[in-house]
Amino acid sequence: MHEMSRETLIRDMEALLGVGRDDMDTLVITPSQTSNGLLVMMRDGTLQLVYPQTGWLDVVRVGRFWLCALKHRLSPQFESWGKVKVHRVSLGSDATRAATWIDDFFAAVFRISGPFALNFLRQGWGPPSPSGAA
Helix, strand or coil, X not given: CCHHHHHHHHHHHHHHHHHCCCCCCEEEEEECCCCXXXXXXXXXXXXXXXXXXXXXXXXXXXXXXHHHHHHCCCCCEEEEECCEEEEEEXXXXXXXXXXXXXXXXXXXXXXXXXXXXXXXXXXXXXXXXXXXXX
């Protein structure tokens, strides 16, 4: 991902860790000019990366998500949010390491690599400062 996007992602994940409300606050991350996205949430003091499955035809991307998680020795989990199936991994509480893993997940799941810009949508909380907005 682009370096400025990485800095904003790290700053926003640190702010999300500071809020500390489990499953209440969400950071939606999408590469610019796409609808492909991942969610970052908090649970038990750690950052969680969530991939919402868009339907039964999305099994290829779900498989890539799980393979990437297993490659990094993370434990993927399946959950159901009503009718939506989601897949979740715990990234820990180190925002810098989590940003590197998120970059790897974008490369694996969506086949996006190189310097790409990210769009951020914060739900339930605000950026740490006006400079944190993307």
